[in-house]
Amino acid sequence: MSPRENGVPINKEPSTVEEIVSIDLFGRQFQFRTDKPLEDCKEVVEKLKQYVSQAEEQTNNTASVQNRVVVLLLAGMNLANDLVATESEALKFHDRVDRKSSDLLNKLSVFVSNNG
Numbered sequence: 001m002s003p004r005e006n007g008v009p010i011n012k013e014p015s016t017v018e019e020i021v022s023i024d025l026f027g028r029q030f031q032f033r034t035d036k037p038l039e040d041c042k043e044v045v046e047k048l049k050q051y052v053s054q055a056e057e058q059t060n061n062t063a064s065v066q067n068r069v070v071v072l073l074l075a076g077m078n079l080a081n082d083l084v085a086t087e088s089e090a091l092k093f094h095d096r097v098d099r100k101s102s103d104l105l106n107k108l109s110v111f112v113s114n115n116g
Contacts, residue, residue, distance in 0.1 A: 019033065019034050019037075019038045020032065020034070021038060021042060021044075022045075023045045047079075048075070048079070051075040051076075051078055054075070055072070055078065058074060059071055059074065
């Protein structure tokens with residue numbers, strides 16, 4: 001995604017993508033060009049808005065610029081924490097599947113050896 005604020009490119013790198021997704025934060029609209037399906041991006045935007053709303057509640061909904069940065073930082077840290085937890089769960093699941101697959105292959109190998 002390439003960032004845009006109020007429709008103006010923040011960086012001027014050329015992009016061949018035509019889809020644009022928007023997000024409103026703190027009364028300002030930010031737009032991003034995306035190479036992913038727009039529906040996937042809209043889900044990402046909604047999830048980010050949920051994290052920002054939760055962070056705003058944690059900081060007592062104060063509206064100063066400094067607190068907006070704190071809200072965004074807190075939302076990012078909460079999001080990163082959830083990502084790390086999800087990655088850890090996925091890794092544990094992968095390890096379990098790998099172990100069980102190895103056990104099954106070993107049992108099949110033994111069975112073939114005994115009956116072959």
